[in-house]
Amino acid sequence: MAQRHRIPGQLSRGQSILRGIVLAIGAVLFLFPFYYMVIGSLQAAPDTSLGGIFPSPGNITVENYANINERINLFSGLVNSGIFTGGVLLGTTVFGLLVGYALAVLEWRGRGVIFALALLVQVVPFQLLMIPLYVMIARDYGLGDTHLGMILPFAINSTAVIIFRQYFLQVPKELFDAARIDGAGEFRLLWQVAIPLVRPALLTVILLTFIGPWNEFLWPFLITKEASLQPLAVSLANFISNVASSTSNPFGAMLAGAVVLAAPVIVLFIVFQRYFVSTDIGSGVKG
Known part of the structure; x- marks a missing residue:
């Protein structure tokens, strides 16, 4: 049986798998703050426990977006x-x-x-x-x-x-x-x-x-x-400083504003990163 020669610079199967695992872990660590920001903005009541990463459907709402929109437009x-x-x-x-x-x-x-x-x-x-x-x-x-x-x-x-x-x-x-x-x-x-x-x-x-x-x-x-x-960045900072405490869920409202502020940048990068x-x-x- 002829021996297969590996092209110089080409990764072996094990190295390719290891690289994929490392890249996947890095991607999860990088994307987790964005995921947590979105999930936190949708929680009716803030849940800072480990279980809050995967909230129950009954705790999901868009009320936080409505609350911050009423105050800063x-x-x-x-x-x-x-x-x-x-x-x-x-x-x-x-x-x-x-x-x-x-x-x-x-x-x-x-x-x-x-x-x-x-x-x-x-x-x-x-x-x-x-x-x-x-x-x-x-x-x-x-x-x-x-x-x-x-x-x-x-x-x-x-x-x-x-x-x-x-x-x-x-x-x-x-x-x-x-x-x-x-x-x-x-x-x-x-x-x-x-x-x-x-x-x-x-x-x-x-x-x-x-x-x-x-x-x-x-x-x-x-x-x-x-x-x-x-x-919006200035309006959001003023909201955090002055009126966030007056909302029923200031944590969720602040995260909702952060999601709205970050969304255009993320979309722009996804569209044009190539x-x-x-x-x-x-x-x-x-x-």
Whole structure:
């Protein structure tokens, strides 16, 4: 009987089983907090015992969602979070693409200094800039209690600039030279040649940027005083601080708000996670 040779780097059957078991355990440990959050939000009476992980059907209710919605209006909070996050996404994507393209593709004096400054911004904590930003936006520009006042400090993201620059550097320069020979201007070249080839970077920036403003609390809390303008993260924090104790099940109501806040992020990642590992850069050049 011929002996079967294993391909170098290929796992044996036992190793594959062991890897599957380890990955399954890791997945369970990672997903358990989300499961517990959903289950806790559906419990009529909080059950902190071990049996509460699998509650009885009689203890399941959606009353917690109704209770928190009566106090902070979940839909209004979601709309404000969507406006805030959408504005940040728009600014981050547009400015990130333009600056990243200019730093990677165009030849101009001082681009190395600008890139170094973009790297330097990474080490400056936002909390250090918060007070002067508040004074400038709220007092000088008069944008307190406005969506624009929330969006402006996050409209340009140096992380997005760096990501786009690195992706544009991987695009073969022959593609840009060929497009210029055909008469394409820089904006047309960016739109029709560069952006389709760095689609994974575009989606990565959108996903990473989405999580930040969607969960942002401190700046929207500082710049907005009107409850009708506050994102859901701020409304939920105010609920926990001020009125949670007045509900019949504050634990369940807080978890219900957390579920509503986390759901869009989870759905977005599930839908687009496959794009993290895809790339089309090599498809534009023949070997």
